[in-house]
Amino acid sequence: MLETTMDVQLLHRAASAYYLDDLRQAEIAELLHVSRPTVSKLIAEARRIGMVRFEVLDPSAGDLADLELRLRERLGVARVRIAAGDQVQRGFRGVGDLLGEELRGLGLRRGDVLLLSSGKTTYAVSGMAGLPELPGVIVAPTVGGQQEPDPSFQTNEIVRRFADRTHAEPRFMFAPAQPSPSLWDSLQADPSFLAITDLWRRARAVVVGVGEPYRGRESLTSVVPRDEPLLEPAVGDINLHFYDAAGEAVAFPGSDCLVRPSRELMRDIPDAIALAADVRKAPSILAGARAGLFSTLITDEPTALAVLAHPDSAV
Structure with a gap:
């Protein structure tokens, strides 16, 4: 289980809308019926707890x-x-x-x-x-x-x-x-x-x-x-x-x-x-x-x- 005090399902919906559906934060706020600052906090928390992960590929790295x-x-x-x-x-x-x-x-x-x-x-x-x-x-x-x-x-x-x-x-x-x-x-x-x-x-x-x-x-x-x-x-x-x-x-x-x-x-x-x-x-x-x-x-x-x-x- 991901450790957070926030609603995990709400975190997932916000992160999915932002990173997968390419919605803007204002659109996500309207979709979830929350404020835009809340959306920003949800996205940041999803990243903090590892729900969202990024990989930056090094083009100089070998196979x-x-x-x-x-x-x-x-x-x-x-x-x-x-x-x-x-x-x-x-x-x-x-x-x-x-x-x-x-x-x-x-x-x-x-x-x-x-x-x-x-x-x-x-x-x-x-x-x-x-x-x-x-x-x-x-x-x-x-x-x-x-x-x-x-x-x-x-x-x-x-x-x-x-x-x-x-x-x-x-x-x-x-x-x-x-x-x-x-x-x-x-x-x-x-x-x-x-x-x-x-x-x-x-x-x-x-x-x-x-x-x-x-x-x-x-x-x-x-x-x-x-x-x-x-x-x-x-x-x-x-x-x-x-x-x-x-x-x-x-x-x-x-x-x-x-x-x-x-x-x-x-x-x-x-x-x-x-x-x-x-x-x-x-x-x-x-x-x-x-x-x-x-x-x-x-x-x-x-x-x-x-x-x-x-x-x-x-x-």
Whole structure:
């Protein structure tokens, strides 16, 4: 449902008359028996809540369908979707729209489980208007993050935002990403924690972000140590699973006690959708595909071109 305090049917009639029937605002006011300022407010509200959407095509953009095919073949994944232009500069709106299309295509039903990971991209798209209605679908976090100061790494907050937008059923995990050894042992017998790990095993789909290379990385969850020599080879991470250029796991002190699904469990989820839009993530995307941690990639045009141009892309 579109979130607004105004009459949705009246919004639809005003927007349809203005954008589809090409009526002037004065004509719409007479048709709807409202004032002209009211018509202006109705049209503006219809745009604000996502009832009306615009696409501005870039004539210099390449053939995205051909680019998607080339990138899919290079990565060896099931699907690739590419948003036109630089989505980092556009607040990931195109990525959010494509995610909405992919989720609609999955045909998720009441009782199905959808998992969400943390990260700046997943946080950005979690409240966007282009997401589908998912009543009865259970949404749960993939990693702990209760103590994180950055909302991008607070998985419960991402789940809440997503559920508010889609009317899915949220499930929350009250655990840090890296519990102490004693808390880790307690969690293994905690009913609420076990309920979440059961959802991980039942998941129909998962939406993950792709972290950029560890070296020089600015955005990092608080549980991952800075300046850790063992993490220097890491070119990316998905769900706090760090990996090198070959897609092999990179461990670091405390990584054996992180709250996250295992790599094996991640590979067993039928649909794993990765969101990654940043040219710095080209090696992260390549290696993540080699690790088998996603089956669908949603990215943008500059990032897709950077992946294809990367020296490792032919390996």
